Amino acid sequence: MKFSTRMDRIKPSAIRDVQKKISAKPDVISFAAGLPDPALFPLDDYKKAADDMIDEKGASAFQYGLTKGYGPMLDKLVGRLSTKEKIDCSKENLCMTTGATQGLALIANMFLDEGDVVLTESPSYLGAINACRPYGVDYIGVATDDDGMDVDELERILSQNDKVKMVYVIPNFQNPTGKAWSLERRKAFMNVIAKHDVVVVEDNPYGELRFKGDFVPTLKSMDTQDKIIYLGSFSKIMAPGLRIAFLCGEPKIASLAEEIKETWDLQCNEYVQVFAVKYMDEFDLEAHVDKIKALYLKKCDLMLAEMDKYFPSNVRIIRPEGGMFIWFELPEGLDSTELLQGALDAGVAYIPGESFYPSNVKKNGVRLNFTLVSEEQIEKGIKILGEYLATVC
Numbered sequence: 301m302k303f304s305t306r307m308d309r310i311k312p313s314a315i316r317d318v319q320k321k322i323s324a325k326p327d328v329i330s331f332a333a334g335l336p337d338p339a340l341f342p343l344d345d346y347k348k349a350a351d352d353m354i355d356e357k358g359a360s361a362f363q364y365g366l367t368k369g370y371g372p373m374l375d376k377l378v379g380r381l382s383t384k385e386k387i388d389c390s391k392e393n394l395c396m397t398t399g400a401t402q403g404l405a406l407i408a409n410m411f412l413d414e415g416d417v418v419l420t421e422s423p424s425y426l427g428a429i430n431a432c433r434p435y436g437v438d439y440i441g442v443a444t445d446d447d448g449m450d451v452d453e454l455e456r457i458l459s460q461n462d463k464v465k466m467v468y469v470i471p472n473f474q475n476p477t478g479k480a481w482s483l484e485r486r487k488a489f490m491n492v493i494a495k496h497d498v499v500v501v502e503d504n505p506y507g508e509l510r511f512k513g514d515f516v517p518t519l520k521s522m523d524t525q526d527k528i529i530y531l532g533s534f535s536k537i538m539a540p541g542l543r544i545a546f547l548c549g550e551p552k553i554a555s556l557a558e559e560i561k562e563t564w565d566l567q568c569n570e571y572v573q574v575f576a577v578k579y580m581d582e583f584d585l586e587a588h589v590d591k592i593k594a595l596y597l598k599k600c601d602l603m604l605a606e607m608d609k610y611f612p613s614n615v616r617i618i619r620p621e622g623g624m625f626i627w628f629e630l631p632e633g634l635d636s637t638e639l640l641q642g643a644l645d646a647g648v649a650y651i652p653g654e655s656f657y658p659s660n661v662k663k664n665g666v667r668l669n670f671t672l673v674s675e676e677q678i679e680k681g682i683k684i685l686g687e688y689l690a691t692v693c
């Protein structure tokens with residue numbers, strides 16, 4: 301068989317390797333996941349909404365629908381984007397996607413050619429890096445501090461490198477670092493971007509999970525030049541298995557996405573979209589998101605308090621105001637991949653930071669997830685991890 305050259309570029313997720321190591325040790329407390337807490341899925345409400353939806357809509361919920369998405373679902377998105385994210389758009393700007401993951405793949409397919417350069421924060425989301433890889437692109441990780449992407453470095457790279465075609469960013473509670481960009485940094489970023497011919501992908505799956513601090517507007521809401529393609533997802537506010545997500549961009553982008561999607565999977569799951577609309581009509585999604593935030597705040601605060609108690613003082617901890625992850629950095633020179641086996645032997649798992657760097661890999665970062673573990677596991681696991689780190693730091 302003669303596979304395409306793209307297959308040579310496909311790389312299995314490094315996280316999968318870690319998960320394999322962890323599953324060989326079923327008793328470890330794992331902070332390695334990136335999953336929401338399933339105890340928060342409102343199953344009774346979902347059951348009632350699904351039953352009512354079938355009674356009301358009957359066979360039409362199981363029929364083919366539009367590639368762009370189910371009309372009433374798109375109407376809901378227009379309303380939520382306007383009230384929650386201050387993004388002004390209409391149905392013309394939207395295309396439903398099977399997870400934001402498909403949004404990333406659609407955008408990569410739409411824009412990228414061999415030799416193009418993609419800029420990301422450093423570190424950044426592995427799924428996005430891997431989605432662009434088959435197209436033979438190069439990556440440059442732009443330095444990122446606690447306020448967001450370094451805009452001076454961004455400006456320098458954009459001025460010197462005409463191969464840059466795309467900038468991919470996660471300004472809210474980033475995966476893996478949990479950081480959120482300040483308002484000033486967002487404005488400065490938009491000023492730099494305005495001067496260059498690049499497309500920006502703003503990936504915002506965690507934006508609604510702000511459990512501390514003040515709301516900061518999305519880049520898309522500041523976008524007067526239609527440079528930003530915004531990706532939204534219901535994975536973290538309803539359930540990831542539903543695969544409800546969407547992209548929002550200028551009408552040309554939304555309709556190109558529709559055309560590509562037609563050849564990939566024709567449409568998103570019709571049943572799921574009709575169900576989601578019924579759920580939002582019958583129940584209060586915003587109240588449900590408040591419940592998620594309250595529990596995640598409690599777990600995050602507990603984890604930070606335990607880290608303060610047990611971690612060596614030369615470990616730098618990033619304190620998130622939302623999302624699902626806490627990032628910490630070991631003293632320079634330590635390698636969190638090398639240290640993982642020792643942590644597993646002690647009884648805890650994490651994701652080593654090196655897999656999140658598209659270039660200029662740094663090895664001392666660690667990602668911890670606080671949403672899937674119980675409070676008891678947080679207390680026990682962080683103590684174990686802290687005691688282990690004290691022996692190596």
Ligand SMILES: Cc1ncc(COP(=O)(O)O)c(C=O)c1O
Binds near residue numbers: 470
């Ligand atoms: C930054 C980021 N983007 C996208 C995704 C994927 O989201 P979805 O479930 O909508 O495909 C994730 C999932 O963890 C993520 O962290």
